[in-house]
Every structure is written in C-alpha cells, then in structure tokens.
Amino acid sequence: MVTRGFTGRRPTAAFARRLPPGQFETDDFPVLAKGPTPELDLAAWRFTLSHGPRPLASWTWAEFGALPRTVWQGDIHCVTTWSKFDTRWEGVGIDDLLAAAGVAPPSAFVLALSHDDYDTNVPLADLIDGRAMVATHFDGQPLTAEHGGPARLLVPHLYFWKSAKWLKGLRFTARDEAGFWELRGYHMRGDPWKQQRYSDDP
C-alpha cells in the first residue's frame, strides 16, 4: 500500500545490499534494555557454562581474559529497525570457550543468561563455527556498561536482542526454551534477512 506523499530516504546501492528488509542504517548506537543498567564488579564476575542446572566450567574475569581472543568486524541489526555498519568487536569465540571447557556440546540448544535476569535462546548451530563470541571490547575499547559490559554475547547474524548484555553464562537446554522476549511475542530464532521479528513471522 503506497502512503500518499511519502518518499523516504533511500540508502546508497552499496548500503542497500547490506541492509536487511525493513531496516535503516544509523551512525548511532542506540541502547535498549528491559531495566536499569547493572553495575557489575569485575572482582566478583564469573562466567559459567552449564548443562541444565549442572555447571560444566566456570571462569573468573582474570581466567576469562587469558582465553584465546577473536576479532569480528561487520554489521549488526536490531529488531527495532536500526542497523549499524562496520562495528568491530573483540572477545572469546564460543568455539574457543567450548574447547577451553573441554566438553562436547551436550545438546543443540542454548539459553544465554544475563546478570539482570534477562535470558534469550540461541540454537547451538548459531553459536559455533566462528558465528558468535562473548565480547568484551567494542571498537578497541572495553565494552561500556550500557552496551552490556563487561561482557555480552555477540551473535551478529541474528537480531541483536539475541546478543544478550551483561552475560553471566550459557546454559545447554534439552529443548529450545523461549527466553525473555521470546516469551513476550518475539521470534524464536530472529534472522534479520527473513524478518523474523515476531513469533508468527515465517
């Protein structure tokens, strides 16, 4: 349906190819969160990999900092329709994390858990083979608290609500269990190129 008088502001051809449907490009880095930004103490910070309630491996901040590092550069897409191009992240790849833990993935589903009681589900296949990391740095600087610091999940090929801020752990689950937004009408997978915004989007 054409809207009378609306012309819009088109991205350049080069940008348009990188922009998933229904998105617009911004230079800003908007912040969305369900509540206040938690202030986390690095001395007490721990990251835990678990299978259901059972811990598989756990790292302090210092131990986490000694794991192999990964850099990723590219575009990120928020379900609220902004996309940000050429972002640069550094952290620990999920493949390296699993290797350091010395465990084979016990299931095909993961729930990312945050310090503010947020959670979000991500299939294991979307986390491994270099597709995701636990990011501690953005644009060469330690990740600020409002953007999820000290550490957040980064799954850049899915809508950014999957990249949980203030990450405290990854939990393998037997089934694909809905997380915070997924329980509130958002899509279980969230592929921006398929516009998987809400639960009944294809």
Add this chain to the structure above:
Amino acid sequence: MSGPTHWQEAVIERIAPLTPRIVSVILKAELARHIAGQHLDVRLTAPDGYAAQRSYSIASAPGQPVELIIEKLDDGEVSPYFHDIAQAGDAIEVRGPLGGHFIWRAEDGGSVLLVAGGSGIAPLMAMVRDWAGGGVSTPLMLVCSARTWGELAFGEELERIEASRADFRFVAAITRGPGHRPADRTQRLDAPALKELIAQWGRVPRHVFVCGSNRFVEGVTRGLPDASLPAGMIRTERYGGAE
C-alpha cells in the same frame, strides 16, 4: 489472518500539534484492545515500493481510539512525514498492539511510579489514562521532564486529573525554564532527585516505569535500585538518537 503482527490499514482520523515538536495522531483501525504501555509498528511505503517502519507507543487508554505521539526529528525519515505531509483521511499501515514487558494493568496494583523524559511520556500517558478511568485506588506518581512547560505533552490534561484525584501526584521537571506549578522542579532529573521525590511522596513504589531517551533513562536509573527498590521492579524503555 488478523493477529497483532498482521499489517493492516489505518486511517488518520485527526492530527494536531501537542507541543511545538510533537504531534498527536489519532488512528481509526481494527485493532485488538491494547494494554497500557504497548506500541504499534507503523509502515510507510513510497511509490516505488521502498518502505520504512518504526515503532510508536500508544498514548491512549485501552478501549479508546489509538493515539500516537510523534516527535519531529530533524534528520528523521518517518517523523517528518507525520509533521509535514500527513493529513486527516490519509491511510498508513500498522500492526499491533505489541509488547509484553513495559505494560501496566489495573490488576497489577501499586503503588506506581512513572518517569517520562520528553516524548517518552506516550506509554506512561496510556497508563495514567487507564488508571484515571478505572476504579482502582492505587497511588500513582508521574514525574515528567521537559525543557519548558510548553514542551510538556498533555500538561493541561494532567493538571485536570491532578485536580480530581487526591491519589495522583504529578511533578514536572522543567530543565530550561521556570516551573509552572509550585510542585515543579527546575533541575535536571537524576537518580538522587528521583529518590527525593519518592521520599516526599511517602510511598514505596511496587512498579516503576521509566521512558525517554537513553541518556535520560540512564541518568534517572543509574544508582536508583536499592534495598527498597530492587532493579527487577524498574522497567525501562529507551529510544536512541536515531529515529
């Protein structure tokens, strides 16, 4: 299909300035009844098929025609359409109501504290109107930040509600001009200032909703959680510099 995520046509019934930078848009659409705090997705389409979509909170009470309030962003793509082009009778596409976190229903009880920065008042206004129109006697305090009284959306309506309801407390935080009423504050609103207002109110809020720009929400909520007000009670909705 006609679920909340199905795009449908909505006709603009009325469009009118609310402040120098905010217009009120009343829509006629076949939408499910919303819950106070929910939003609509709006889609505008150009003749060549190019489309832009944005989310806007609903400011009207549940059961009332949908009212969106839209602030003009000078470098925006969608908001200038509503300010400079749209007229009553024009059709746009919408889907919703959407959102299941930043919401309040009468049965959620109280006390309720609402904190708005600028056009962030929209979802909170839906809550105030829902509360004022319902039979609940939950104490409610609304703190609104605006540059001047003239830039505060719904100021007169809020004064009328204040005059008729003893359990409603309304404080305007005016950052670039004189206060309008004795209760108003003229300093920038931050967490210590909000704690002071809560103490003066004399209630322990059970639900806190804060909506505004990210800078505003950070300023108000950093350091706000404490033993009597755990972080889990505070819900935020933020918008960026981008539209």
